[in-house]
Amino acid sequence: MKKPIIISVFFFLMASSLFPQAGYSEISSMPGAFSRLGFGARGIGMGNAMSSITEGNLVSYYNPALSAFQQDNSFAASYSFLSLDRTLNFLNFTKRFELKSKSQDTAKRQVRTPGLSFGIINAGVTKIDGRDNQGMQTGDLSTSENQFFLSFSNRFSEKLAIGLAVKFYYFKLYEKITTSGIGFDIGALYTLSGRMNLSLVLTDLNSKYKWDTAPVRQESGKTTENKFPIGKKVGLSYRIPEYKIIASAEFEGYGKGANFLRFGAEYNIYDQLFLRGGIDKLNLSNKDYPARPAVGFSYFKKLSGFIAGIDYAFVPEPYSSSGEHILGINVNF
Amino acid sequence: MKIKTLFPIVLTLLLFLTGMGYAQISPESYGMKREKIQKTSSLTPISNSISDILTVGDTVWVGTSRGLSRSTDRGENWTNYYGTEAFGSESISALAYSNGVIWAATAHSVEKDGQSLSEGSGLRYSKDNGNTWNAVPQPVDAPGDSVINYGINRLRALPVTVAVNNLAYDIALTPGTVWISSYAGGLRKSTDMGKTWQRVVLPPDRLDSIMPTDTLHFALQPVAGNFGSESNLNHRVFSVITDAGNNLYAGTAGGINKSTDGGISWQKFTHQNQPSPISGNFVVAMGYNTETSSIWAATWKAEETSEFYAVSYSKDGGSSWQTTLEDEKVHNFGFKGQDVIATADNGPFRSSNMGQSWILPGQIVDKQSGISLQNTVYYAAASQDNTVWIGTEAGLARLNETGSMWQGDWKLFYATQPLSSQNEAYAFPNPFSPDVERLSIKYSTGGTRTNVTIRIFDFGMNLVRTVIQNAERGASFHAVEGQSNISNGVIDYWDGRDENGKIVPNGVYFYRIDKGSGDPVFGKVIVLL
Secondary structure: OOHHHHHHHHHOHHHHHHOOOEEOOHHHHHHOHHHHHOHHHHHHHHHOOOOOOOOOOOOOOOOHHHHHHHEEEEEEEEEEEEEEEEEEEEEEEEEEOOOOOOOOOOHHHHHHOOEEEEEEEEEEEEEEEOOOOOOOEEEEEEEEEEEEEEEEEEEEEOOOEEEEEEEEEEEEEEOOOEEEEEEEEEEEEEEOOOOOEEEEEEEEEEEEEEOHHHHHHHHHEEEEEEEEEEEEEEEEEEEEHOEEEEEEEEEEOOOOOEEEEEEEEEEOOOOOEEEEEEEEEEEOOOOOOOEEEEEEEEEEEEEEEEEEEEEEEEOOOOOOOOEEEEEEEEEEO | OOOOHHHHHHHHHHHHHHHHOOOOOOOOOOOOOHHHOOOOOOOOOOOEEEEEEEEEOOOEEEEEEEEEEEEOOOOOEEEEEEOOOOOOOOOEEEEEEEEEEEEEEEEEEEEOOOEEEEEEEEEEEEEOOOOOOEEEOOOOOOOOOOOOEEOEEEEOOOOOOOOOOOOOOOOEEEOOEEEEEEEEEOEEEEEEOOOOOOOOOOOOOOOOOEEEOOOOOOOOOOEEEEEEEEOOOHOOOOEEEEEOOOOOOEEEEEEEEEEOOOOOEEEEEOOOOOOOOOOOEEEEEEEEOOOOOEEEEEEEEEOOOOOOEEEEEEEEOOOOOOOEOOOOOOOEEEOOOOEEEEEEOOOOEOOOOOOOOOOOOOOOOOOOOOOOOOOOOEEHHHHHHHEEEEEEOOOEEEEOOOOOOOOOOEEOOOOOOOOOOOEEEEEEEEEEEEEOOOOOEEEEEOOOOOEEEEEEEOOOOOOOEEEEEEEEEEEEEOOOOOOOOOOOOOEEEOEOOOOOOOOOOOOOEEEEEEEEOOOEEEEEEEOOO
16 A cells, blocks of 8 residues: 555655745735644644544644544644744643543443643744844844643534634744733534544634834834734544545635645554655645645654654745754653 | 653653743844944944934034044045044934034933933034044032022922933034033033033923013922922923024923023913914924024924924014924924925925925935935935935935935935845844834845845745845945945845735744845844834
8 A cells, every 4th residue: 555655755746836936925924924834743744734633642723622532641842943043843732531420321421521732832033133224233133932722622422522722822022022912713523424524613813912112112112913814724534544544634714815725644654653744735815825745754652651752744845945844752641 | 650751751841941942132232332343434424323414614514323423525435433432332412513613412322110211421522623522421410409599589400410311402502602402401501611511490381481580489390209299391401592693492392492681581482372383392303594584493292182293483583483394293404595404204394485385305316326215214404505415314315406406416325234245145224113114135246237036934934025026136236335346235125014015013024035046045034113
């Protein structure tokens, strides 16, 4: 069974044709770009088409309803090697609770399993060349932008799970200039069959940055408010257990010339080795917008009392000086 | 959970948190360190932030954020005083000249209670055209200086014992006397070349005039505090001028004060106390045009809703005022013959008919270099015969006016750091505010003409704006320094807007410069509105 590998390689080789002339969509000049790059090596390696996948290590970043499906406890951390002195780090913990129900009905007790997931995305840019108005260097600057999220989900029936994530954003842009904001994600997951899941997610409801630059700009400082774009996702995943393959597709619409298709696949090639591939950001509204193909893998090893694994993903980044390398570890216990 | 289980988690957390430690690194100082000066340019003033311009015969004096600059050949060569023993790293806040003596007031920024405040650092004067300078410390009061004798009155006076918010925004010179408007320090005069200073008593907010024979009960006090609850906006002084008859005019946050007896008695003109009043009581600048015997004042809105931003002018010594250029925030005045130039947020407005109509110069472009003056705030203007000088926060401009108003060749004096190699690029100012300035992106084409594309990206390298695409650049056109050589800089500009023309949100953006078939050059900028 070589098809998944062939598909992955095909996706990757398509990269050159997926990078047309740089195209503009309004979402590019809206806040929170770091939070729309994906989460961790597994998700990014599958083209971020993750909102309907209920197997493996799950992150509520993609869909707050997912945590109810987590097996055991999952801890994951990723570090990204990005060009232009950008940093992008991920930290996540997901846990499903086995609450004892008062119900004597065993079946009912099993389906009502709540889940919890929390995590951090930390992004930043270093070595920014501070200059005054005649080009004299004033020193290097750096920024730190973070999303902290906490989500709860519950399976209300065997087929339906719903989750809510609270997201706290904190951005330190310049000395004395910081901002923060709170937003929400709402997600649902519906099991269409034993093999197929359907997801619906709304992201970044109410997320915004409010700025007050008077501490630096003095009289010319001003108060501004920048709203994050609200994303509307519909995802579909299909599991083929006989071939150990999960495939997924997803549509995410922002309007503003940014309506994306995503595809991802994961193949458990042998034992604990997983290969992945995907395409993110196939823009249906703007053909010039460059899509982002991705490949990756994970390898797990059973140790005493827990399973440890490493994750890797690569995304060739158009218009940058090099691609993205995301390296992660995860622990299941 | 077992220790063995916890260990990898803790280790990972530590590794992760190490990566998170990218907090803001604050520059040690926003002032340029003297040792960092690589080139004390004699072709431009050393700073592009021009606060004041003064012309005396063939000499032009320019006050900047990096001290004083002087040219005696109409800008072909400059002497910069930044870093000298006399001026150190101080900024210039005001200039004045009379009878062979040039005066310059200096100041700098200080951090106090999380705020950046201006602090006066005194005055300098030269009697030999800037060859040698005498230093005068910023006038402050002794803690016990709490009483002033004014005619028949002993008035309480708040001792201004510090130089914070006490700096000379303006200087006026009358025979034998130097006058400074020093904001919280009030109006002060010296009759011994700055060795000693006397505080000048102006009317309180509630009185329209004072004279020594009046019986008065008020405190000379710009702000309320422990000294007393009285707070007089009219004791916060921002501008001072003298007319041909040596009458004095002091502009404050509470109106315009006129004295015809050498600063003893004062009459106040406000938006409220005249049938034909000034537009607003916050008077940030004034000028006197000897050709038309007219007084010009930048009268900003102060406290009352009926006040408004405008230029107020008087042809009868302040008895009545007309207003013009409404809603413009004017910062200063310059004159060319009968013409008045009001330097404002939106340009150097010029009128040749006493403010009835105003004309802007249009885009100011240096034909020789191709560099244009970007959207900026205009702070100063002056003239020498047919030469007009305009000072902005983004450079100094000179017009050799050969035709009608604003007609002629412009030259821009634009100081930038040279590039160290043709592979270097930098953008400035960084951070920049698209509201008030444009980002200059300086790079090299190696001294040759080539097609250049500059694009702006967000954190995810998504396109925000194509600044120029396959535009021909290089050689002498758009070159900043001299003629073609490999480090000759080319400058292009980003206005901080996206492809839809909207100003982008605060954040970090990346620029990519593609020059011919060579490797692209990247850089990062912070947008801070």
